[in-house]
Amino acid sequence: MLTDRQLLIFQVIVDDFIRSAQPVGSRSLSKKEEIQFSSATIRNEMADLEELGFLEKTHTSSGRIPSEKGYRFYVDHLLSPQKLDTKDVNSVRSIFTERIYELEKIVQRSAQILSELTNYTAIVLGPAVRENKLKKIQIVPLNDETAIAIIVTDTGHVENKMFHLPIGIDSSDIEKLVNILNERLTGVPLEELNGKIYKEVALVLRQHIRSYDSMFSSLVETLKIPTNEKLFFGGKTNMLSQPEFHDISKVKNLLTMIEHEEDMYDIIRKNPSGINVKIGKENGNSAMDDCSLITATYSIGTEQLGTIAILGPTRMEYSRVISLLKFFSNDLSVVLTKLYQSK
Amino acid sequence: MLTDRQLLIFQVIVDDFIRSAQPVGSRSLSKKEEIQFSSATIRNEMADLEELGFLEKTHTSSGRIPSEKGYRFYVDHLLSPQKLDTKDVNSVRSIFTERIYELEKIVQRSAQILSELTNYTAIVLGPAVRENKLKKIQIVPLNDETAIAIIVTDTGHVENKMFHLPIGIDSSDIEKLVNILNERLTGVPLEELNGKIYKEVALVLRQHIRSYDSMFSSLVETLKIPTNEKLFFGGKTNMLSQPEFHDISKVKNLLTMIEHEEDMYDIIRKNPSGINVKIGKENGNSAMDDCSLITATYSIGTEQLGTIAILGPTRMEYSRVISLLKFFSNDLSVVLTKLYQSK
DNA sequence: GTTAGCACTCCTTTATATCGAGTGCTAAAT
DNA sequence: ATTTAGCACTCGATATAAAGGAGTGCTAAC
Structure with missing residues (x-):
């Protein structure tokens, strides 16, 4: 139902906003080389996209930003599977060449690496004991x-x-x-x-x-040992660097929620296997209204074991993070299977 | 070398600033009932106290705030041992009536209670394994x-x-x-x-x-198991509520430092037994320039075992926190001794 | 259908004035 | 010799206004 041109414009807007965190205007769009129409045309299209609920304005005369519905559409239909940087691949591989045997340590290290790679917060739900x-x-x-x-x-x-x-x-x-x-x-x-x-x-x-x-x-x-899986975190403070969290009270809410392990546990746990993206209010927690959570599951052999999650702003690099998580959870599964499946 | 009147004025200034976080002026001081001199007299005394290095101004025509040297003097000479609130006593006692046997859990719970009681960050260095x-x-x-x-x-x-x-x-x-x-x-x-x-x-x-x-x-x-003591935290985000940490970059530095367990470990570990107060730059870490750290040690029997610490702004309720830590570390020692000394 | 043009909006920045809490200093009062 | 009243001055905080700029919606011409 969206024309190709609308799709193109929408995608460029989202990509640009994810990069810059600034509302995107028609003039700056018209200067991009992949876009050949005048700013007036773009303005018309943007008005339509807004009417459809994919875009929003921060005030009457501002540029556009993606709405939650917009992000959802972007994630569901516009994400091209991105090839991972060799630098990223190497970083990930590096954990698995370190000779660590304890499951917990591997998992803790995973959270750390993922947070460093993404600059978001990484949460790893440990093995299902x-x-x-x-x-x-x-x-x-x-x-x-x-x-x-x-x-x-x-x-x-x-x-x-x-x-x-x-x-x-x-x-x-x-x-x-x-x-x-x-x-x-x-x-x-x-x-x-x-x-x-x-x-x-x-x-x-x-x-x-x-x-x-x-x-x-x-x-x-x-x-009756509490066999709840443990949570491991990496980069808890990374959110503080995101411009959308310049507001202290927002940060406080979010960090307090992260510290509250039981809530976090529920939020992470209830994701089905595979890759999963929860955007803004979809998370069902007001502290996470401006956040997106991307989860991936990992396993030993055929048993589903645990979950890796990346928590970032809704303005998150979905494409990169999803590729990274796919790759990471897969490698993690392989390594763990090798280590522990050898009955 | 300070006159009684200087002492009085200084003490009232520090107490007031600790409570309000606002620079204290001569006029508002003169209105307090314990102070009977005119604002002009107070101004003269304040100028002297500033010359001596105990007070500072935030700008040329502002009221005074305590300097680090001032806090040091306050802690060393002006702190009257404060009686603990019965409410506090009860909160502390409540942990020790919970039937917890694991050392680690007791310690973790301690950090939590202490942070709730103080609204600062509590750090407990676990038993010296x-x-x-x-x-x-x-x-x-x-x-x-x-x-x-x-x-x-x-x-x-x-x-x-x-x-x-x-x-x-x-x-x-x-x-x-x-x-x-x-x-x-x-x-x-x-x-x-x-x-x-x-x-x-x-x-x-x-x-x-x-x-x-x-x-x-x-x-x-x-x-060669890493027999480093573990750190337990409570109220990591409490600092965000302090007005001196409204600046995001300050918060980020501090929280990042808290997350960095090895550094934290060194800072807590090197405190001698008994109560210890480190004010601002005394902590030797730029992220903690606006913080004070109060530590107390606890023990099982005669062995010194671990350390409890409260991290707050330099404008901290020293008196209350010190009383609380003294009481808490003592009770903790008694309980642990009872639990584990029964050879 | 597309685009140039234009009036309009609203955020941001800069400049300016005002207010008030506070200071230091001097001179008078105790 | 202290203490205090008085006063000029400082400086942050707050409010107001003006200018600039990026952006929009709409209309009319291409």
């Missing part, structure tokens, strides 16, 4: 009253939690308990741990362990 | 190539690191190794672990373990 399979449970008594339970997963993730020992429990009891748990629970995904314990292990335990009841409740409580 | 004593080492093989080493300390802190297994190593070898390590190293402070391994354990290991060399290097590398 809940889907990891139990490799080993260990219990280390610290003194007569407390012990520490350690859970190791097949991806090398370690969770630990302190708990109270019932009075008078014996170290041989603990040993027995640990053996039984490992025997019965190895290979079980963490998210099913609780259920399995009640269904399959409780009975066996009761037969073998003295002072079973008090011990059991302590332990079960402990195994 | 390096002084913790080894409770147990465990090694969990994940697959043929990698294993994960887990170190538990007497305070319940858990460190873990992945490492590569030499090809062809046997699970009985690993078991032997772990047994020897635990036998010889239990009770050794983490910071001495490396030395001990070379001096006392290497020989024994060589006798018992096949494929010793490759295993050993892998493991030793692994035990």
